[in-house]
Amino acid sequence: MASSIPSGAPGSREKKYDRQLRLWGANGQNKLETAHIALFNASATGCEILKNLILPCIGQFTVIDDKLVEEADLGVNFFLDEDSLGKPRAERAAALLGELNPDVMGNYIIDNFSNLLSTKPELFEPLTTPFTHFVLVSPFPTPLLLLLPPEIPTFLVYSLGFTTSLRVSAPIHTIVETHPDSLTDLRLLNPWSELSSMATERTTNLEIQQKVDGDGGMSDHEHGHVPYLILLLKYLEDWKQSHGGNYPATYKEKGEFKVLIQDNMRTNVPGGSEENYEEAIAAVLKNVREAEVSSETKEVLNDTKCANLTLETDNFWIIARAVKDFLENPEQGNGLLPLSGGIPDMKAESNGYVDLQNVYKYKARYDASLVEKNVRTILSSLNRDPSSIPLDEIELFCRHSNFLRRILYRPLPAEFSTLPDEHHKKAVCAALSSWDADTSLIHDYIALRAYQSFVTETDGRAPGDTDETLEVDTAEMTRLAELYLKEVGWSTGLGERGKNMIREVVRTGGGELHNIASLAGGIVAQEVIKIITQQYVPVNNTIVFDGISSRTGTYEL
């Protein structure tokens, strides 16, 4: 469901970006266009990532790299050409990437990460940096990772031979537009008065067969066009009458309820059955249930951010608090979230359908207006302009209120310092002892950790970069992997896949394969887009792809 698309004929930008606006709408696109991505390392992987962000139109990018273009670059990086040989990689990559989209502003800095961190610390200060997101492509030294500001979303990328991985780190990430398959919430067991009375009105003569026009009976045509939601509401009421005021709850009862509906279907009609009744029966198992607050939304509403609002609190948390107040107020939601308001298509006459749709729509609008009132009150109490959050934003939030997400990304030091925290240790050990441990991609991660230690101690030299050092480098990589395993408390040592992965990483000598670089470019760009647009659900927090078995693994490390 796209957020908002203009209704008239498209302008040139809408035409150019049509295929993506259908995913993330104008909301997402506006956010994308204000992002400024800093890429450290103009490797093939780095350039492929930027390509996939420049095409959909991020605002700006800056390529940071201190190397000169060599012959080897041309064999793997599409964004360096023969004319680039001997020139700075940052400059040439920025130029060739910039050609992809004239709407995007490209910049470059001929320097490296460690140097910049000491000479231009302002680039890394949340308040002074021009960058909104950091993309770091390995190699980078571990101590510097620990200095990165946690306020700026950061993407750490490895691409070695057939293996690639991404670690996402960001401040608390909140999502309204998660794009679930459906926002539908029918409230069949929690109908409000307008819905109940509509169901009663529309079914008073349901059981009476019309003989002649105007005899008060229902014709077959009308009977076959009563929307299934109305049918379900009516038969649920009938069921309640005969079952001591209770709704069908168990699987068995729902089965019996389906029979009840079936028995009321008119069968002496053309075709021998009625489509609306069949739709009603098919909807029983999925829709006859209490409206519940999802565990993800509970997480949001119970977050301390909801309780401790300040002048600076994001709109997200203010509206979340207003929704929480709505939910808990017996005069408002009384235990239920604001209604999303959408209903699925169903067999019905146009009028009958639109009227029913309006009952849901008006209720949703009414719920949102109560949430809006709460929002205005909260804003006033914080001494903020009570109208500073537009109604559109509140309504969008209410529609998605049962599908909210917040992700607490673990900070990089908890994973990368010499003493990783308990969570990290547990997560790695759990993956190493799971039922699929033999083939698990956690081994790939461990090999990459050894690589990370290796490049840190050699100041950026990749293991296996020359034939002469192949053997000693393998031994050193093995030692580093074993050391890491000891740090996380895994005493059994490297398994078979772990050893293979070490050999595989050393064999690549730090080299990229174009296909894997390109694949990494796609994976990373998808996640960057999800973080920037605050739509869809980004990975939390690590994804590893193995190009030999064509599989991915995701871990929270």
Next chain:
Amino acid sequence: MLQSGAGGLGCEILKNLALSGFKDIHVIDMDTIDVSNLNRQFLFRQADVGKPKATVAAEFVMKRVKGVKITPYYGAIQDKGPDYYMQFQLVICGLDSVEARRWINATLVEMVDPQNPESLKPLIDGGTEGFKGQSRVILPTLGSCYECSLDMLTPRTAVPMCTLASIPRQPAHCIEWASILEWPRVMGDKKLDNDDPEHIQWLYEKALERAREFNISGVTYSMTQGVVKNIIPAIASTNAIIAASCCNEALKIVTSSNPYLNNYMMYIGDEGVYTHTFAHEQKDGCPVCGNMATDFHAKADWTLDEFIERLKEKPDVQIKKPTLTTERRKLYYAGPPQLNELTKPNLDKRLKDLLDSGEEVAITDPGLPFSLRLNVIFS
């Protein structure tokens, strides 16, 4: 190496193949460049709009990557026959239609000669939608083919004509009414061109009018275009993932460096990242690679016309204007006119008067790139 499709996946594939060291690549595509391609088809610029995709893509990559020879062909894959396809070692596809995929799949399966190992051309196929996509390796006759998995496609549920004609409920119903019913009524024989902005504008206005009449909200120009052209959202990053996966498999197959994908990978990026890598099974009695007539149960009392209608409902068949024959007679010819005249009366005859139970019926159709064989069994 043959690459079919030079669109979203195609641009990526061409770049990847060139940088993977493939020296001789042929690329086929029948489309020209549209402005809505530019958000992902990175070998094209604003100034290229209107030019053939295959040619522009080939020129760009040859200029950027030294030592690669790329031969473009601006036309349909169906223009070429087995002789043409026989010259390649492998075929890699980034196509946007089910028809084209079925055609190339059936052609490559048909080409396999058990006496000649060279005749088996691995087919690598990719497809994307939004943040999701899939790549797969097809070894014609040896494993699951494209046709084997046709029932995995989500069927596009057609809205009943009476809903469009008299009881619309959704904005899409109003748009389909405008394009399917109102356009031919008002415009007569004038053909609707989905790429003509004036035509879309006309449909949009008609749909909007109808929506107002029925109090339906939500008709927009963008939605009109989406419904009429069946637009699938597409972004650069997903294309990059799937195209790279396809080329990675191509490289593994050609160099025998590592085991290749057996045989299907789905990538789902909407909610976190989830991949499903599995072996899709060859389908018993697949009409393309199964090489056997499949059983089809029918009532002896059905008319031939009814029989054809039932066939059209089968999701794994997908026929539109079929021609039916048996060993001993012509049952029905959709064309040419003389044969159609001659065989039309059969449509009203009952199956039992035309066939014996268990008799084999061969079905050909413009939508079918092969001849479907059915044993019609009376039940």
